[in-house]
Amino acid sequence: MSKQLRSGARPVFVDLGCGPLTAGLALADLHQEEFGSPLLTHYVGIDIAPAMLDKAREFSKSPVFAPESTFSFFTDWHHSLDLLSGDLVQLTNPVILSASYLFASNSLEVESLALFVAELQRRCPSAPIYFVFQNPNRDDRNVNYTNWKKLLSGIKLLERGATRVYYRTNPRSNWPPSSEEVYYELLTFQPSTFRS
Template sequence: MPWLQTVLDVEINDQISSDDRTTPTTFLGWPRQTVFTDVIEGGQADFDAPIGHLSGADRALLYAKYNQVRHLDELKHAFRQLFQPGQSYGDPLMIDLGCGPFTAGLSLAATLGKNDVFDYYGVDHYQSMRDLGLRLANATRAHGGLHDRTKYQFLQDLNQVNFGPIRGSLTLFVASYLLASPNLNIENLVRDMVNAHTRASLGPAAVLYTNSARAEARAKFPDFKKLLIEAGFNLVVDHIDRFTETIKTPTDVHYALFFKPANFSIRRDKTL
C-alpha cells in the first residue's frame, strides 16, 4: 500500500527528522532510548501535557513513531481476516475507541482499498491525538487512500457523536491498546458503546480488541468481556499469539472479537 508509507513518512518520520531539535542520538531533542518509557510512557501518557521541552503535540508525534507501526500491522492482520478487498460490506461504520493517530482508520483503509466506503469516528481523550489523527486522515485522503464518500471525524466523547440517519450496516468498534489506560472506566465504556450502536444502526455490531499479552495490560479485559456478553455480544475469538508480521520485534498479542446480531427483528403477524 504505497500511500500508507508516504503518509507515515510525510506526517511522522520527516516531521521528526527535519525538526531542528533532532540530533543523531535524540528525537526532537529527547534521548532516543528513553522516549518509550519517559515521553510516551508505553502509550499511556497524558498526551496533552508538556514534558520537559516537549509539547503534547510532540508526545503524540513520538507515540506514532514508536508504537503506531506495530499496531497498524496487527490491525491489518485482523481486518484481512474480516474483510475481503472488492467485496461489499454496505459502508461499515467504524468507531475507533482511544483512536490515537487514526490507527484503525489507516489499517482499514489499507485493507479495504480506496474502492470501499466506510464511515469513521475516532474517539480519543487527548486533543493532541485527535489533531494528529485528523492530519493523518487528511493526508490519507490527499494521497488517494480513501474512497471519495468515506467520511471521518475525531471527537473526545462517544456520547457527542451525531451519527445522522440510522443505518443498517455493520458497526465495528475497535479498542486497540485502549484497555491499559489508567483513566478508563470499563462500565461507562461498554454502556457508551451500546448506546452508540443503538443510535447509529439497526445492523449488527462487532468489537475488535487488541492489546499486549502482558498481564497488567490485560487486567481490565475480563470485565470488558463480561459486560459485552451481558449486553448481548457473543465472544467469537479470544486468543494470544506471537505476532510476527511486522518489521518490529515480534511480541505476544491478545486478540478478541465479539459479535452482536442486528438490532432489528422483523415483526410477524401472529395470525399468519
C-alpha cells in the same frame, strides 16, 4: 469482517482511543490489499487528546480512503452517539468498534465504555455491531477488558487468537524491529443490556 466489507456496505468504523488514526489506516490498508480499492467508510475517531485528533485529521487525507469517506472526531464517546444513531448507522452497516490497546490504559473508565456500547445497541437495534479488541497478551494488561465484558450481557465471541506484531519506533534505525505478542478478539452482540 471481509464478508461484511465485501457486501458493498459502507462500514461505520468507530475507533475508540484512535490516536493518530492508526487502526483506521490499518483497516483501509488491509481493504486496499484485499480488494484493490480505497476503503469507503464513515470513520468516527474518539480520543481524549486533542493533539492526537489533529494528527488523525491530517492522516484522514490518505489515498487509502475513498474520497467519499467521512470523518468525525470526538474527545468523548458519549458525544458521538447522536451522530452514530442519527445519521450514520441508519444509512449503512456494519458498525465496527475498534479498541486497539485501549484497555491497557489505567485511566480507562470501563463502566462508561460499557454504557456507551449498550446505548449504541439500544439506539441501533437492527445494525450488526462488531467489537475488535487488541491488546498486549499479558494478563496484567487485560484486567480492564475482562471487567468490561462482565458489564455487558449478550456478547458473542466470533474469533480469538494471538499474533506477534513487529514495529519500529524510529524508521531510520538499523536495529531489528521490536516485537510484541498481541491478543485479539472479535465480538458481536446479541440483544444486550448493561449490568450495573
